[in-house]
Amino acid sequence: MQNRKVGLIIALSSCLACFLLFVILIVNLIVGIGRSSISHQSSSLLEDRIDVLSIEGVIGETTSSMFATSYYDHQFIINSLSTLIDDPSSKGLIVFIDSPGGSVYHTDEIYLKLLEYKSTGRPVYASFGSTAASGGYYIGCAADKIICNRNTLTGSIGVIMQNIIDISGLYEKLGIKVETITAGENKAMGSGYEPLTDEQRTILQSMLDETHAQFIEVVSEGRNLSLEEARKLADGRIYTAKQALENGLVDQLGTFEDTVTIMRESEDLMDLPLNYIEQAPLSFFDTLLLKLPNLTPKTELSAILELESNINKFGYYCISPLGNSSY
Incomplete structure (x- = not known):
């Protein structure tokens, strides 16, 4: 009953x-009410200016939270950078980064777009917020100069594959039988329906090692360090702002306002206005639409399916051992 x-x-x-x-x-x-990401400029696109683009949150596809007024929109960032690359009125770019990192693909896509902008001869400066770690730091390496807030957590130069979970025992308990038919003995590795073999662990480790090597090369090139120097710093640890400065991972400690001043003075852009490129906030209805599935009660099966969707996250993520540190 x-x-x-x-x-x-x-x-x-x-x-x-x-x-x-x-x-x-x-x-x-x-x-x-539904709207796509658009850019709101504080100055005319026809006049010379310094553009400011913020990269905040986990780097990946579009994400948001219930009743949030802001969200991460990857396509908006890529489209904005493409527009700036083709716009000669953009005389410099400041990227404000407050991110713990994200997926390998999306992180590198932003990095390459910043390099493309810089290849036109215009400066790119990075300003670090509270966290610019892993993928967040990776992106910062595209900048000519990195100015880091004195309380920023940065570094975390490493790669992680999260949540390889064997849920076969749970399925068995619930009377769910999964049969997977494959051609190739490693085709289903990491599926969660059976434990990893030693061979599969070796395969996955080789993937992470290759991606880690790419990260080290990015740090070496962006920070003018030898590969050996970059490799010594790339053990995945988080650095404080002072430690990052001492190790050559950033150029200077300072606020976003300091970054603006340094760029204007160093690049002879004193008279140019700032142009903040901002994505339109999600409406209440759009946010509700994204989060509606979470409002319904969860059954055991729906909880398992949600767990499965989070298996095998592969990317430049920072997992802070400090938690939410505060004074």
Whole structure:
């Protein structure tokens, strides 16, 4: 009887969620609340200027949180950089970075776009916020100069493959049997349905080692360090701002305002205004639309499927042992 009541509640909740989704879609279509990422400039694109682009949050696809007014939009960042590369009125670029890193692919895509901008002869400066670690630091290595807040956590020069979880025992407990048919003995490695073999661990480790070597090369080139010097710093540890400065990972300690002043004075751009490139915030309805699946009650099966979706995250991520440090 109790199970029937729980099933009825879940069914009603799902119906309600579907109804809310339908209403939200209609409202977005009629009122036009749904919006794509656009850029809001504080100065005319026709005049010479210094552009400012922020990269905040986990680097990957578009992400947001419930009722948040900001979110990470990868395509917005790439499109913005492409526009600036082709715009001769952009005389310099300051990238404000506050990120613990993210996926290897998306991180490197931003890095290469910054190098493309810099290849035109225009300066790129990086200003580090509270965290510019792993992929966040990787991106910063494209800059001509890195100015780091004195409280920034940075470095974490390494690669991680998160959440390789063997859930076969849980499936067995729930009476779920998974049968995977493959051609190639390592095709399904890391699937979560069976333990990794020693050979598969070796394969995965080789992938991480290769990507780590790429990270070390980026640090070596961007910071004018020898490969050996960069390799010694690339054990995955987090550096304080002072430690990063002492090791040549950043050029100077200072605030974002200091970064602006340093660029203007060093690059002879004193008279140019700042142009903040900002993505449009998500509307309440768009945010709700993204998070609607999380509002419905979770069954054991849905919890397992959610767990599966987080398996095998591969990237330049920083996992801080300090937690949320505060004074």
